[in-house]
Amino acid sequence: MKILNYMNIFLVGISIILIALGFITKESSGNLIGYGLMFTPIIGLFQVVSGVSLLFYDxxxxxxxxxxxxxxxFFFCWICNSNIIYMPILEFTQFALPPILAIYFSxxxxxxxNI
Structure with a gap:
């Protein structure tokens, strides 16, 4: 479990460091910020797969x-908002849930x- 914790910290840390370096260096092209933002779906995929495997374990x-x-x-809001009917409350929920879920899983x- 500690290895999973270290992997999660490493993946989240890479994204934060890339975005912070992009703001610090004030890069005009925005490459570092873009790479940091593009890295977030990988973090989400890692956390969802880890959560499902942990649920099978316990x-x-x-x-x-x-x-x-x-x-x-989150996926229900995404599918309903894009395919079925557009509702602003679903859009706000869709954008608020990933950071909340990432912090909760961490x-x-x-x-x-640490138990």
Whole structure:
């Protein structure tokens, strides 16, 4: 579990460092900021796959169930907003959920690694 925690910290840290370096160097092309932002879907994929595999490992963990229900809510908002009907509240939920889920999963992994 500690390895999973270190991998999560490393992946999140790379994105934060790239974006921070882009702002510090005031790059006119925005390459570092773009790379940092393009790295975030990889972080999300890593966290979702890790969450699903941890749920298979411990199916009675309620914190993981809440995390995966939040992931399902995100994809539900995405599909409904783009294919079925556009609702502004779904759009706000869609953009607010990924940072909340990333922080929640990071705290969850940290707690599990340090028990």
């Amino acid at each position: 199916p009675k963990d309620n914190m993981l169930k809440w995390y995966l229900s939040g992931v399902c809510l 705290v969850l992994i940290y707690k599990k690694a």
